[in-house]
Amino acid sequence: MIQYNFPTVLFYGADSLIALTPAIQKIGLEGLLLVTDPGLVKTGLADSVRNTLTSSDLNIDVFDGVHPNPIEKDVTNGVEVYLSGKYDGIIALGGGSAMDVAKTIRFMAVHDPPLAQYDDTMGGDAKIINPMPPLYAIPTTAGTGSEVGRSSVITLKETGRKTIFFHPGLMPDIAVLDPKLTVGLPPKITAATGMDAFTHCVEAYLVDSFHPMADSLAVEGMKMILESLPVVMDEPGNLEARGQMLLAAAMGATAFQKGLGMIHSMAHPLSAEFNIHHGLANALLIKFGMEFTLANALEKPNQVLLEKLKLICNIISKSTTEDVSLLPENLSNFIKNLGISPELKQHGILPSHIPDLAQLAFEDSCHATHPFPVTLEDFHAVYTRAL
Numbered sequence: 001m002i003q004y005n006f007p008t009v010l011f012y013g014a015d016s017l018i019a020l021t022p023a024i025q026k027i028g029l030e031g032l033l034l035v036t037d038p039g040l041v042k043t044g045l046a047d048s049v050r051n052t053l054t055s056s057d058l059n060i061d062v063f064d065g066v067h068p069n070p071i072e073k074d075v076t077n078g079v080e081v082y083l084s085g086k087y088d089g090i091i092a093l094g095g096g097s098a099m100d101v102a103k104t105i106r107f108m109a110v111h112d113p114p115l116a117q118y119d120d121t122m123g124g125d126a127k128i129i130n131p132m133p134p135l136y137a138i139p140t141t142a143g144t145g146s147e148v149g150r151s152s153v154i155t156l157k158e159t160g161r162k163t164i165f166f167h168p169g170l171m172p173d174i175a176v177l178d179p180k181l182t183v184g185l186p187p188k189i190t191a192a193t194g195m196d197a198f199t200h201c202v203e204a205y206l207v208d209s210f211h212p213m214a215d216s217l218a219v220e221g222m223k224m225i226l227e228s229l230p231v232v233m234d235e236p237g238n239l240e241a242r243g244q245m246l247l248a249a250a251m252g253a254t255a256f257q258k259g260l261g262m263i264h265s266m267a268h269p270l271s272a273e274f275n276i277h278h279g280l281a282n283a284l285l286i287k288f289g290m291e292f293t294l295a296n297a298l299e300k301p302n303q304v305l306l307e308k309l310k311l312i313c314n315i316i317s318k319s320t321t322e323d324v325s326l327l328p329e330n331l332s333n334f335i336k337n338l339g340i341s342p343e344l345k346q347h348g349i350l351p352s353h354i355p356d357l358a359q360l361a362f363e364d365s366c367h368a369t370h371p372f373p374v375t376l377e378d379f380h381a382v383y384t385r386a387l
């Protein structure tokens, strides 16, 4: 038996935000805590969304205690605010960080601390048993796809490690994919988050398990990102392309229910140790992860993996006969055209940092579904290439 999970209800299109209030009121909710980050309060977007959603029967308050790489304290503070007010639901507004904090507040509002006991890698999901308040997700970036995901990632105080929490109940009830909310995204964040979505599609597709439904979403997601990401970089106000990116991000995240791979394992320590944006970390590593994966597929040889890499190569070069050996280079050109220079040393990483980074990547759970085993030495070698 294989279990396939498909997303939450999606409201898609310009001004689809307006449809959320009636949907919330339909189930009788009266007070919602809107979880967001200080950046969105500063730009005025949090207030604008709050005003759009608020009605005479629906009160919404803003909680903006979310760090870019969220920490346990964000959750503890959020739970305290949620429990001290008259709230019967949660809205997540922002990128992956706001989504992750909102999801974690959602289950910690009805479960006992400490948060560490719910760590998914320690079987903590089995302890998430109580009914949770409704959650509505409004992404303002097109990247993590966390709005359709069943997990959250929070750095625990005790270990300092990014820790995954997972439960089907963490999936938002409704996700609003309104491209008007992503037009203000700065170019660097647009590029980085877009590359996160692209990496999700690539890594999910490469996972060696039988899931043709997720594979289809991953392949289509790649095509949409390759088409639309350069457009939104050139025309930030293009709602059509912004919408395509939002959908592709949700598709990538739906596809990665198959799992991810070594690129995400290597990206996580770059964020945790050097505060590098998660999407940027993927963008800096994907060329080298693919180069290594291709070399392995050719050496074995692994025909199934090779065919998948050929397909990705053809999608990137918009060809049907591209030489697969050009995959890393073509990928690198795409990334450079987004204004990202793919060298770790330009982001503060020195050769002396590599042993620790490699160890952390090796301990990260994402590479468990890489299409072949990746060793500590492999991580060391790929980080070194990426310098």
Ligand SMILES: [Fe+2]
Pocket (backbone or CB within 6 Å): 144, 196, 200, 264, 278
């Ligand atoms: Fe990611």
